[in-house]
Amino acid sequence: MNTSLKSLSTTALIVAGLTTSAAAQDAIWPFDVVNSADGGSEIVSYQGLEKAEKPWHICVLFPHMKDSYWVGVNYGIVDQARKLGVKATILEAGGYTEAAKQVSQYNDCVALGVDAIVIGAISEAGLAKSMAEGNEKGIVQVGVINPMSDAAGARIFANYDDAAEAGAKFLAEMADGNPMRMVHFPGPQGSGWAEASTEGVERGIEGSAIELLEAKYGDTGKSIQLRLVEDALQAYDDVNIIYGTAVTAEVAKQALEEAGNDDALIAAYYSNEGMVDLVKSGVVTATVTESPVMEARIAMDLAVRILEGKDHLVELNPSMTVLTKDNIDGFDMSRSFAPADWEPVYAVE
Structure with a gap:
């Protein structure tokens, strides 16, 4: 070497x-x-x-x-x-x-x-x-x-399965045994890394009180991710965690506010620049960066x-690093x- x-x-x-x-x-x-x-x-x-x-x-x-x-x-x-x-x-x-x-x-x-x-x-x-x-x-x-x-x-x-698992474990620890319902937004189906992130989420929450309701795949454009989050909030009651791409985390607050959901946590398994201020302000609970x-x-x-x-x-x-406030x-x-x-x-x- x-x-x-x-x-x-x-x-x-x-x-x-x-x-x-x-x-x-x-x-x-x-x-x-x-x-x-x-x-x-x-x-x-x-x-x-x-x-x-x-x-x-x-x-x-x-x-x-x-x-x-x-x-x-x-x-x-x-x-x-x-x-x-x-x-x-x-x-x-x-x-x-x-x-x-x-x-x-x-x-x-x-x-x-x-x-x-x-x-x-x-x-x-x-x-x-x-x-x-x-x-x-x-x-x-x-x-x-x-x-x-x-x-x-x-x-x-x-390894986006490892990144997603790290973030999911962090959220499971935050849940501390309290039942929570998660929707995961992995990214574009067929990319490989999006599917890997879902595997990581499943490992990260295994044995915890978090229930994974669905993994909703889609392109990482903001309008597409916003629509996916809106669809999930209409399909499921009492969503407690929005977890997914950095773009998902950027648009999730708007969708949650429109749905009248003030309590859900938002987290991302990878980071973009928008995550910095959102994590510092507490809008996003955690993000992972590689x-x-x-x-x-x-x-x-x-x-x-x-x-x-x-x-x-x-x-x-x-x-990789799990970033929090x-x-x-x-x-x-x-x-x-x-x-x-x-x-x-x-x-x-």
């Missing part, structure tokens, strides 16, 4: 609280990740490269940039490309319903003659044929954010390491979100 990847522990990391010094907030590296290759759970302290050996051309595919989560991923990709001194071309498909468009964009990347493709996949199955052809052409492929198999030479993504900006930085670093024949890890999961002020937001004035960038020359 490269000396820049220092072993810390053999135990997987999901933490519920933290403190961060000002000095640590100013530094990008190191960042703790779980080396999950071959079912492992070793925590390593990841240290990125300072510069690439040459200005490689890396194409990056996103499902969309409709919310601050993926805008943060864009920031991580772009800023790391600039630090490494590589060229980046960034394409976004427009939403999780646009799997065919992402396949077309993958082929566009190949036509550009790029050295590597970093993929935030809408559907790995949909990309399988194109990725196989990319491998045959010698194009380095790295998966980022959304789960991916060893079709990619390396990948870093959150630091997507750092996932993006590491994906770019992995692509360069593979291109340059350097030692690299092949499957990584980011460390009590600990959010101690969290380094630059690892999860873009700066407030950041606008999406589509090319780094």
Whole structure:
């Protein structure tokens, strides 16, 4: 293993609280990740490269940039490309319903003659044929954010079942044996990560007093999530917990107020920038973050390491944190979100 990847522990990391010094907030590296290759759970302290050996051309595919989560991923990709001194071309498909468009964009990347493709996949199955052809052409492929198999030479993504389980366990502890009724809003069906989150919720509330009424799947656009929450509140009496995507948590208060439900808890199993103020104000009880900006930085670093024949890890999961009103002020937001004035960038020359 490269000396820049220092072993810390053999135990997987999901933490519920933290403190961060000002000095640590100013530094990008190191960042703790779980080396999950071959079912492992070793925590390593990841240290990125300072510069690439040459200005490689890396194409990056996103499902969309409709919310601050993926805008943060864009920031991580772009800023790391600039630090490494590589060229980046960034394409976004427009939403999780646009799997065919992402396949077309993958082929566009190949036509550009790029050295590597970093993929935030809408559907790995949909990309399988194109990725196989990319491998045959010698194009380095790295998966980022959304789960991916060893079709990619390396990948870093959150285990959303673990993230959802961590948040669900926190809510079960809050319930403290009092019966509560939950509706879960996982995200788009067929994405893989949404279904995984439902599995995590089921594990997290097992043996608790929380009843899962339904998992309502749908795209993560605000209007769609609002409609799903409204539908759930009409279908079920006495909903106590709205748990789901960050977008769900953003719109849930409006739906609850319109339904006259003043007591339900709102929580998210991943975070976007909107979660920060909502958690601080107490509107959202808890949210889980896996630091997507750092996932993006590491994906770019992995692509360069593979291109340059350097030692690299092949499957990584980011460390995760359950954020609440009590600990959010101690969290380094630059690892999860873009700066407030950041606008999406589509090319780094």
